[in-house]
Amino acid sequence: MRIGFKYTARITVSVTVVAITLLFAINACQVFTPKWDLVIINGQIIDGTGNPPYGADVAIKSDKIVKIGKLESERSRKIIDANGLYVVPGFIDVHTHVDRMIDTQPVVMNYLLQGVTTVVGGNCGGSQHPLGELFNKLEGEGTGINFASLIGHNTVRRQVMGSDDRAPSAEELSQMQELVKQDVLAGGIGFSTGLAYVPGRYSTTEEIIELVKMIQPFDGVYATHMRNQGEHIQEAIEESIRIGREAGVRVQIAHIKLATEDVWGEYGLITGPIDEAHDEGMEVYLDQYPYTATSSGFTSSFPGWAVAGGHDAFVERLADPEKYQAIKAALIEKRLTSERGIDKLQAIYVAKDTAHAEYEGKNLAEILDLLGREKTISNGADLIIEMQKKSQPRGIFFQMDEKDVETIMQEPYNMIGSDGKIEIPGVEVPHPRAYGTFPRVLGRYARDLGTLSLPDAIRKMTSLPAQAMRFNERGVLKTGKSADIVIFNFTEIQDMATFEKPHQYAKGIHWVIVNGQVAAEKGEWTGVLPGKVLHGSAAR
Numbered sequence: 001m002r003i004g005f006k007y008t009a010r011i012t013v014s015v016t017v018v019a020i021t022l023l024f025a026i027n028a029c030q031v032f033t034p035k036w037d038l039v040i041i042n043g044q045i046i047d048g049t050g051n052p053p054y055g056a057d058v059a060i061k062s063d064k065i066v067k068i069g070k071l072e073s074e075r076s077r078k079i080i081d082a083n084g085l086y087v088v089p090g091f092i093d094v095h096t097h098v099d100r101m102i103d104t105q106p107v108v109m110n111y112l113l114q115g116v117t118t119v120v121g122g123n124c125g126g127s128q129h130p131l132g133e134l135f136n137k138l139e140g141e142g143t144g145i146n147f148a149s150l151i152g153h154n155t156v157r158r159q160v161m162g163s164d165d166r167a168p169s170a171e172e173l174s175q176m177q178e179l180v181k182q183d184v185l186a187g188g189i190g191f192s193t194g195l196a197y198v199p200g201r202y203s204t205t206e207e208i209i210e211l212v213k214m215i216q217p218f219d220g221v222y223a224t225h226m227r228n229q230g231e232h233i234q235e236a237i238e239e240s241i242r243i244g245r246e247a248g249v250r251v252q253i254a255h256i257k258l259a260t261e262d263v264w265g266e267y268g269l270i271t272g273p274i275d276e277a278h279d280e281g282m283e284v285y286l287d288q289y290p291y292t293a294t295s296s297g298f299t300s301s302f303p304g305w306a307v308a309g310g311h312d313a314f315v316e317r318l319a320d321p322e323k324y325q326a327i328k329a330a331l332i333e334k335r336l337t338s339e340r341g342i343d344k345l346q347a348i349y350v351a352k353d354t355a356h357a358e359y360e361g362k363n364l365a366e367i368l369d370l371l372g373r374e375k376t377i378s379n380g381a382d383l384i385i386e387m388q389k390k391s392q393p394r395g396i397f398f399q400m401d402e403k404d405v406e407t408i409m410q411e412p413y414n415m416i417g418s419d420g421k422i423e424i425p426g427v428e429v430p431h432p433r434a435y436g437t438f439p440r441v442l443g444r445y446a447r448d449l450g451t452l453s454l455p456d457a458i459r460k461m462t463s464l465p466a467q468a469m470r471f472n473e474r475g476v477l478k479t480g481k482s483a484d485i486v487i488f489n490f491t492e493i494q495d496m497a498t499f500e501k502p503h504q505y506a507k508g509i510h511w512v513i514v515n516g517q518v519a520a521e522k523g524e525w526t527g528v529l530p531g532k533v534l535h536g537s538a539a540r
């Protein structure tokens, strides 16, 4: 019995030990198992809708915002202390050209580090085709931020009709429609035009309407780089609205500006037709970058007939002295004449020239100096033609008025969009917008100039673009939304990229969170690729 007693006692002791251990374990579970993956404490939240800031903590689980309020942060795996900082939805850039390089530069660094968590590519009529292939690659390999794409008119038209300056046949139109349909089914979120470019400039309004109709059943957006942003801007806006109305879709007018001196100050040319469209119940949006210079290939500085049929045809025309003079005269009229006495030779810079790297970052006056030529308008025109013939360079053109930039920025339906591309530090002397757009709006226009209130500036970067693009899970900092978040210091925030030295990341962005993961911390990428491809409704 003794042995039995001992044995029983031992069992009792063992059971007690196990029970106590279990109790501790259960307690430990309750106390120490993280309830959340990330909690941001002590920050001032701006929710993106235009509401004023308020103090609260934000809890994230997996890729979603799950709770906002006063939280027990010790129950989170990771804590970010945002004391003295603003916590806002990740910025959405509706107007980029990142699609050109995202397959080889998937971090999209120059956007991530300015707080952009979603970019839309495929703008101004140029996109990747087929989109399905690109999306598969990006989903397989990962991206630093979220990516969506429009379907580019020029891309589609070039495949079917080359650079021809004519209307399509019925057969060609239906081939183009078929290509648009393929890409919309693959997840394209809308259709874009670049009507100042080849071959888009050769198309009629009717052609575009027939193509835009292909995205209508899928709630796509029509995004347009219009035919004209200068003296014919009102007609161009009316054309954009007509396309939206007749195809039954909403309209986004890209990189809005009063781009020539003769229309500076004439805001009514933009807002008149848009206010009317809004009155009839249409959705019409604008986007804008916060600079007084544009950037594009020099090709768009030439008259349409001069560049029709591709580069060889252009070079051939130059050999005919009469045509050369006509091209030169048109170029002088469009690019080198100023009604206000502005020295245009100093207002046009070369951003990229594969034949003459030494021209990059210099204006036409400086290049003429370099070549030992007299700084005349005539020599400037000859220089542009010479460069175009050799290497089709890219330029930066100072052509807007700062006051207009501010006034247009205040339009409530105007979003912030960079019109930039992926940049590699040290390569070319590109427009600084690709590095600085969003911090510049916050630092210069919201803080220093007071052009916008901070909540309004944030709204133009978050909920407004989310609404225009139908990114229904993003753009607002609320429970249940995707956890795309930027944490920044409003006193510090500053774009550092300048026209002289564009390859510089902004200051003041402390953390960037993409789909719940910290993708950038203190101005550096953390090494993760949490971005998603955001598909249009046809592929969702």
Ligand SMILES: [Zn+2]
Binding pocket: 123, 124, 194, 225, 254, 255, 419
């Ligand atoms: Zn454009």
